[in-house]
Amino acid sequence: xxxxxxxxxxxxxxxxxxxxxxxxxxxxxxxxxxxxxxxxxxxxxxxxxxxxxxxxxxxxxxxxxxxxxxxxxxxxxxxxxxxxxxxxxxxxxxxxxxxxxxxxxxxxxxxxxxxxxxxxxxxxxxxxxxxxxxxxxxxxxxxxxxxxxxxxxxxxxxxxxxxxxxxxxxxxxxxxx
Amino acid sequence: xxxxxxxxxxxxxxxxxxxxxxxxxxxxxxxxxxxxxxxxxxxxxxxxxxxxxxxxxxxxxxxxxxxxxxxxxxxxxxxxxxxxxxxxxxxxxxxxxxxxxxxxxxxxxxxxxxxxxxxxxxxxxxxxxxxxxxxxxxxxxxxxxxxxxxxxxxxxxxxxxxxxxxxxxxxxxxxxxxxxx
Numbered sequence: 574x575x576x577x578x579x580x581x582x583x584x585x586x587x588x589x590x591x592x593x594x595x596x597x598x599x600x601x602x603x604x605x606x607x608x609x610x611x612x613x614x615x616x617x618x619x620x621x622x623x624x625x626x627x628x629x630x631x632x633x634x635x636x637x638x639x640x641x642x643x644x645x646x647x648x649x650x651x652x653x654x655x656x657x658x659x660x661x662x663x664x665x666x667x668x669x670x671x672x673x674x675x676x677x678x679x680x681x682x683x684x685x686x687x688x689x690x691x692x693x694x695x696x697x698x699x700x701x702x703x704x705x706x707x708x709x710x711x712x713x714x715x716x717x718x719x720x721x722x723x724x725x726x727x728x729x730x731x732x733x734x735x736x737x738x739x740x741x742x743x744x745x746x747x748x749x750x
Numbered sequence: 751x752x753x754x755x756x757x758x759x760x761x762x763x764x765x766x767x768x769x770x771x772x773x774x775x776x777x778x779x780x781x782x783x784x785x786x787x788x789x790x791x792x793x794x795x796x797x798x799x800x801x802x803x804x805x806x807x808x809x810x811x812x813x814x815x816x817x818x819x820x821x822x823x824x825x826x827x828x829x830x831x832x833x834x835x836x837x838x839x840x841x842x843x844x845x846x847x848x849x850x851x852x853x854x855x856x857x858x859x860x861x862x863x864x865x866x867x868x869x870x871x872x873x874x875x876x877x878x879x880x881x882x883x884x885x886x887x888x889x890x891x892x893x894x895x896x897x898x899x900x901x902x903x904x905x906x907x908x909x910x911x912x913x914x915x916x917x918x919x920x921x922x923x924x925x926x927x928x929x930x931x
Contacts, residue, residue, distance in 0.1 A: 599902075
C-alpha cells in the first residue's frame with residue numbers, strides 16, 4: 574500500500590474515522606460480518622411462551638417463559654398446565670447504524686411466526702412488526718422499521734402446531750442507515 | 751482527533767475521510783477490536799451457557815407440564831435438526847461470521863466426557879457431521895482440525911454437542927478456531 578495523506582505508514586490510521594460508504598471484502602459492519610441480515614440458529618429460539626406448568630421450579634429445571642409479545646422473561650409459574658401459548662421466541666438487538674426492515678422464519682410448512690419489538694429498559698412494546706401469523710418460509714416486511722439505537726430489539730415468535738414441526742432458523746433483514 | 755499526529759497531512763480530520771470506501775484482504779484492528787466474532791479474529795468462544803438445547807429424545811411430561819427447550823419426542827414439542835444423530839447430551843450453535851471460515855475446534859471439560867461437531871443452515875433442514883459420532887465422540891480437551899474448513903456465508907452455523915456420560919462430567923467451554931477468507 575503506497576503512502577497517501579490518509580496514513581503515515583503502510584498500515585496505520587490514527588484518530589476517529591467515519592465512513593459513510595462501506596468496508597470492502599466479505600466481512601461487513603452489521604451483525605457478525607453481515608450487513609444484510611441477522612442470522613439466527615434454532616438454538617436461539619429459547620424463550621418459551623408457556624407460562625404455567627404443573628411443578629415448582631424447585632422440582633423441575635425449566636428455562637424462562639415469556640408473554641404474548643415476547644418482550645419479557647419470567648419464571649414459569651405453578652398453575653393449570655398449558656397456560657400461555659405453545660411458542661418459542663428469539664430476541665435480537667438491532668446493531669447501531671442499522672435498521673431492521675423485515676424477517677423470515679424457516680421451517681417445515683405447517684407452522685407460523687409473528688414479530689414484535691421492544692427495548693432493554695422497559696416492558697412496553699412499540700408497534701407490532703408482523704402481528705398476523707405468517708407461514709414459515711414466507712418473508713414479511715415489518716409494519717414499521719426498527720432503528721438500531723443499542724437498546725431496541727426485535728422478537729421473532731415461532732408457533733409450532735404439532736410435535737413434529739421443525740424449525741430451521743431465521744433471518745432479520747437489516748439495512749445500513 | 752486531538753493529537754498533533756492526527757492533524758498531520760497523513761491523518762486528516764474525520765470529514766476528510768467521509769465517503770471513503772475501504773477494502774483490503776487483512777483483518778481490521780481498532781484498539782484491539784478485530785473483525786470476526788465480537789472483536790475476535792481468531793476464534794468464536796463457547797460458554798457453558800451456550801449449551802442450551804437438551805437433546806433428550808423423550809420426556810415424561812408434555813410441554814404443558816414442563817417447559818423445556820430442545821429435541822425430544824414428547825407431546826407438544828418441536829424437533830430441531832442436528833448433524834449428529836442420535837444426539838446425546840447438550841447442544842449449542844454459533845453462526846459463522848461472513849468473511850471467515852472455521853478450521854478447527856476444541857471443547858474443554860472433565861476427562862471421560864466427549865463432544866461432536868456438525869454444520870447446519872438457518873434456511874433448510876440440512877445438517878452435516880464434521881466429526882464425532884454416536885457412540886464414538888471426540889475426546890474432550892483435544893483439538894480437532896477439520897478436513898474441510900466451513901465458510902461463513904451468513905447462513906451456515908456450527909452445532910457442537912457436549913456429551914457427559916457421568917453426572918460428575920463438567921463442561922468448561924470451547925473454541926471454534928477461524929481464519930479470514
